[in-house]
Amino acid sequence: MDTSVAGRVLMGDSLGFHIIIAMLSIGIPLLMNIFEFHAWRKKDPRTASFVRLLTRWAAVLVIAGIISGTVISLQFTVLWAPFLATARPFIGQFFALETYAFLIEAVFLSWYIFSAKTMSPGKHFLIGIPITIGAIGSAIFITIINAWMNNPADVWTTTTLLEITHSVFAYILATTILIIGFVSWRILRTKTSDAFPQWLIMRLGFIAAILIVVVALLGHQSAVNIASTQPTKLAAIEILDKTQSNAPLRIGGEINKNGVAEGGIVLPGMLSILAGYSPDYTVRGLDEVAADKRPSTIVHALFDIKMLLVGFITALIIGILIFYKELKRQPKWFLYITTIGGISGMVLVELGWMLTEIGRQPWAITGKLMTVDAFTRDINVIHIGYIFPILFVILFTATGYALSKTTKHWRIKESIKW
Amino acid sequence: MVALLYLFILTPLIVYVITFIYETYLAIMRVKTGKLDQGQAFVMATWEISHTIFVYSVTVFIVSHADLLPIIAPQLLLPSSIFIIALIIRGTMYLSLFYNDTPNVKHNRAWHAVFALTYIIGLLSAVWLIVIAVLGIITQGFVPNTDALIYTAAGFIPALLICGIPIFTIYRHQYK
Numbered sequence: 001m002d003t004s005v006a007g008r009v010l011m012g013d014s015l016g017f018h019i020i021i022a023m024l025s026i027g028i029p030l031l032m033n034i035f036e037f038h039a040w041r042k043k044d045p046r047t048a049s050f051v052r053l054l055t056r057w058a059a060v061l062v063i064a065g066i067i068s069g070t071v072i073s074l075q076f077t078v079l080w081a082p083f084l085a086t087a088r089p090f091i092g093q094f095f096a097l098e099t100y101a102f103l104i105e106a107v108f109l110s111w112y113i114f115s116a117k118t119m120s121p122g123k124h125f126l127i128g129i130p131i132t133i134g135a136i137g138s139a140i141f142i143t144i145i146n147a148w149m150n151n152p153a154d155v156w157t158t159t160t161l162l163e164i165t166h167s168v169f170a171y172i173l174a175t176t177i178l179i180i181g182f183v184s185w186r187i188l189r190t191k192t193s194d195a196f197p198q199w200l201i202m203r204l205g206f207i208a209a210i211l212i213v214v215v216a217l218l219g220h221q222s223a224v225n226i227a228s229t230q231p232t233k234l235a236a237i238e239i240l241d242k243t244q245s246n247a248p249l250r251i252g253g254e255i256n257k258n259g260v261a262e263g264g265i266v267l268p269g270m271l272s273i274l275a276g277y278s279p280d281y282t283v284r285g286l287d288e289v290a291a292d293k294r295p296s297t298i299v300h301a302l303f304d305i306k307m308l309l310v311g312f313i314t315a316l317i318i319g320i321l322i323f324y325k326e327l328k329r330q331p332k333w334f335l336y337i338t339t340i341g342g343i344s345g346m347v348l349v350e351l352g353w354m355l356t357e358i359g360r361q362p363w364a365i366t367g368k369l370m371t372v373d374a375f376t377r378d379i380n381v382i383h384i385g386y387i388f389p390i391l392f393v394i395l396f397t398a399t400g401y402a403l404s405k406t407t408k409h410w411r412i413k414e415s416i417k418w
Numbered sequence: 419m420v421a422l423l424y425l426f427i428l429t430p431l432i433v434y435v436i437t438f439i440y441e442t443y444l445a446i447m448r449v450k451t452g453k454l455d456q457g458q459a460f461v462m463a464t465w466e467i468s469h470t471i472f473v474y475s476v477t478v479f480i481v482s483h484a485d486l487l488p489i490i491a492p493q494l495l496l497p498s499s500i501f502i503i504a505l506i507i508r509g510t511m512y513l514s515l516f517y518n519d520t521p522n523v524k525h526n527r528a529w530h531a532v533f534a535l536t537y538i539i540g541l542l543s544a545v546w547l548i549v550i551a552v553l554g555i556i557t558q559g560f561v562p563n564t565d566a567l568i569y570t571a572a573g574f575i576p577a578l579l580i581c582g583i584p585i586f587t588i589y590r591h592q593y594k
Contacts (some may be wrong), residue, residue, distance in 0.1 A: 035516040060517055066469045073476050074498045081487035093569035095481050099474040106470045111584035130580065235589035363564035376491040384499050390507040398510040402517035 005081045006374040012357075013389045014075055016350060017396060023349050025105070026139055026168060027175020028058045029132040034207070036128055040121040043410040048199065055113060056406040058131070062109055064399040068392075069102070079381065083374035086344040090155055091145045098141035105134030139171065140164050149365050150227045150356065162225050163356075165272075170352060172213040174345035175417075177313060180204045181342010184335040186370050186407075197238050201338065205320030212317055216310070220274070227275035230366065231284035233359035236295045237303045238271055240285040247271040247283035251304060257299050259286070295361045302358070306351040309344045316341040419564040423482055426570055430475040431548075437468040438541060445534035449527055467585065478570055479551070482562040490554035497546035500539060508536035 032054045039048035076084070108130040143164045144155065151159040183200055226234045234240070239254065240247055241261040249271040253264025269279040276283070282395060286294055316337065323334070360366060364374035480487070511533045554560065 017441075040500065060513065063509065064511060066473070067505060070469060070501050072474075073473055074502055077476070077480050077487060078491050078494045078498050081484075081491040084480060084484040088481060089565065092481040092484070092563075092566035095477050096570045097565050097573050099470070100573040101466075103470050103474065103577055104580055106467055106481075107581040107584045107588075110467065110588050114588055127584075190548055207428055329487070376488060377496055378492045381495070385427060385504065391503060391510075395506050395510050395513075398513040401535045402513040405517055 004372050006294045007375050007379075008371065010381055010388055011072075011075060011079060013392055014068060015353070016071055017392045018065070019349060019353050020066055021061055021065040021399075022139065023171040023346070024061050024175055024178070025058070026132075026135045026171045027173075028054050028061065028106075029109075029128070031134050031176065031204075031207075032173055032177065033125070033128050033132050034124045035203075036121075036228055040125050041226065046199075050110045052116065053407065055116065057403055058109055059113055060399060060406060062106055063402075066106070071388075079376055079379065080374055082362075083369065086369050087145075087149075087365065088373070091148055091151070094141040094144050098138050101134045101137030101141060103133050103134070105138060108134065109247060116281050133195075136168055139168055141196065143167055146356065150233075151227070151358055152365050152368050153415060157229070157312060158225050159229050162218060162222045166215065166222050166280050166353070169211055169215045169218060170349060173208060173215050174349045176204050176208045177210060177316075177345035178342045180208065181339050181345075183350050184338035184342070188332065188335050188339065201320065205317055207319055208313075208317050212314055216314075224275055232286070232289050232294060233288045233299075234275070235288075236297050236359055237299050237355065238283075239275070239297055240271065242285040242287050243282060245272055245282045246279045247275075247281075247285075249274065250300075251307075254300075255286070259291075266282060293362060297358050299355055299359045302351050303353055306355065308340065308350060309348050309351070313341060313344055313348070353394045419567060422571070423562055423564050423567050424477070426478050426567070426574070427475050427482075430471040434468055434472040434475065435541075435544070437471075438537070438544075441468070442534065442537035442541060445530065445537050447466040448530045449534055467588075481566045481570075482564065483551075483555075483560070485563065486554055486558060487562045489558060490550060493550050493554075494547060497543045497550065500544040501547065503545065504536040508533065508540065511536070532568060 032051055033056055035047050035054070038044060039051060074371045108127060112128050112131060115127065117328075119127070144160055147157070147160040147163040148155050150163070151157055183204070223234065238247075239250055239261045241255060241259055246269045248269065249267040250261060251265040251267070253261060256262050271280050271283055272281040275281060275404070296407075319334070362371055363369065364371040510528065513531065515529065555562075
């Protein structure tokens with residue numbers, strides 16, 4: 001294995017773990033705020049009790065996030081030093097500001113946990129808000145850096161705005177779906193809905209319904225933006241072999257040895273309509289760049305899987321809203337589907353991140369710095385690199401263990417006073 | 419400006435090292451008893467904050483010394499890898515030991531010995547990293563870039579004001 005490829009794999013492992021923690025670190029505090037506000041205003045002890053559980057989860061996730069975040073900052077320093085040297089004038093300030101945002105999140109979460117039993121509900125709700133602001137702020141600053149890597153025309157571009165909004169809302173959506181999945185699994189396992197009553201799935205389902213509409217609209221707008229700012233990425237995602245108007249949308253299929261797209265379900269003109277709102281819109285194809293400057297077309301398969309999961313999650317959310325009365329009885333078949341659905345949200349986030357990163361290759365900064373040149377010279381991580389994925393699996397397991405321990409003896413407490 | 423920059427790098431680093439040494443002391447003390455009660459509350463409250471402060475220091479260093487990194491990075495690989503391995507093991511053990519549903523349970527003392535060892539290894543590798551960075555700065559005659567310092571300084575005051583009350587409250591709560 002080439003040393004730069006080994007470095008990419010190593011960094012990918014770390015980021016692949018961290019993105020899940022980041023996703024939950026954004027989604028859970030926001031849900032904490034929403035449910036705590038509801039509990040406070042409606043004086044609802046069951047919701048208040050659920051907020052306590054979310055708080056425990058947030059505490060565990062911050063620990064895991066700090067570990068993976070520290071690992072990433074050190075790996076970045078050592079493995080991608082030329083990248084940092086090139087990018088520093090453009091993105092240095094956002095690294096600095098991100099740390100402040102994370103500091104606010106960590107400090108206020110500690111305060112939030114320690115004051116849960118001593119502070120009035122209104123004040124406790126208010127000190128929970130900076131946790132969400134810090135978490136989202138942290139995501140915004142890091143996403144600005146990623147957006148600049150994708151479209152380095154300027155720091156503040158439409159790409160920046162769309163990437164921030166699309167990813168932040170997607171994180172919140174995936175967290176909401178994951179919690180729906182967890183609640184369903186818990187009901188199935190304990191064979192009782194005392195702890196997680198049906199209203200919880202309904203309320204989370206309602207939040208997810210709003211979010212999926214927002215995420216879908218932002219996702220579409222991102223695709224329109226990518227057509228003009230990162231045309232090679234779009235061409236690889238849609239395996240569009242030639243620049244053309246009336247460009248087809250292809251589901252499945254592949255690029256053959258001669259560089260021609262074949263197979264799959266072809267929807268004529270649909271890509272032009274989606275990217276430019278007209279069949280006459282010209283979409284740039286893979287033929288516009290040299291073969292060694294194209295990303296792997298594996299992104300096409302990843303995108304198809306992503307869209308399949310989007311369809312599944314949409315159907316799931318619609319199911320929750322439509323079959324409201326049926327769900328009061330919490331049929332097992334439905335709980336099994338929502339349990340699986342919970343995991344799919346997490347997979348969706350991973351796929352979205354992989355599409356962004358693999359789709360940009362072979363560039364670390366589009367058009368400015370090749371990935372191979374962004375990697376530190378004279379460094380070999382091949383032998384030492386294998387240990388880190390193993391350690392991350394152990395850390396992931398410990399995080400899951402700590403989450404399960406904090407949940408195991410949790411019950412709805414009707415006696416909580418608000 | 420360079421002096422101010424190093425103030426932003428070294429102050430949090432010193433705070434981190436002090437808290438780290440204290441946590442190391444507590445970890446060693448726990449090896450004797452096998453219980454979590456020795457300083458447990460202190461670690462629960464500050465672990466997140468002290469490690470965030472460390473990341474802050476590293477980030478300010480990365481941003482201001484980005485041009486030096488390609489030269490010293492190969493030398494940083496081994497100590498940073500050791501630091502990372504110790505950190506992940508320590509974090510894993512921290513989650514396993516401190517987020518147990520029965521905190522007063524007496525653990526096998528070997529667990530606490532490994533936990534304490536990761537602190538010591540972490541501390542030594544951190545010192546190793548700092549020595550390489552300092553030697554790199556001196557031998558290369560490197561002058562750090564202070565372009566992003568204005569953002570660091572501008573963010574510091576509101577961050578201190580925002581975080582000051584919670585930090586004060588948490589520490590006061592711990593020592594009551």
